[in-house]
Amino acid sequence: MNPDLEIVECPKCHLKISKRRLRRHLKRDHNPEVELARKQAALAESRKKIEGEKIVKCPICSCLIKSKNLVRHGKLKHKLFPSQISGVNKFKSNREKESFWKSKLGPDIEDESNDVFSKGVVISGGAYGLGKNRKN
Structure with a gap:
């Protein structure tokens, strides 16, 4: 078996990768600049999600x-x-x-009136305690 094709585990992310590609993987994916950019992107995403969950009027x-x-x-x-x-x-x-x-x-948009009778609200139930029984 070729020693370059041997499967090893990345020490940082525990990804199974061939030995010859490990060096390139470490340079590309675990470079301090790349790590910082990845953390900043994750932080920006979490801030965006928190902002989206705020209740507004x-x-x-x-x-x-x-x-x-x-x-x-x-x-x-x-x-x-x-x-x-x-x-x-x-x-x-x-x-x-x-x-x-x-x-x-x-x-042409009218101001909304706060008058109960102008809204056309139908209130169910009887008058003066009769309830739904309207036989009386």
Whole structure:
């Protein structure tokens, strides 16, 4: 058997590799610069994942959603383009936020009323304690 074809284990990552390719493997995959770049990429990926899991408030309807889903929410619920929803955290006041969204959505969007009767909400149940039994 040729000694170069002998299978050995990498001392750093325990990969089974031929003896003649071990030196190239160590230079390419376990070089300190490569190791540093790999760790930085893993750190950036974990930061990105943590940022995506943060809960934010939709600037239009004020519902709570994950920041990674904010663009999709704006597209599906409010019919906005990603460029329109990207300006989420740039407002200093509510007045500035409202004027921005009115300019994006147009002047025909009405302010949402807080009146219970204008929403058309149907409340189930009877009046004055009758419950669902409406025979009385």
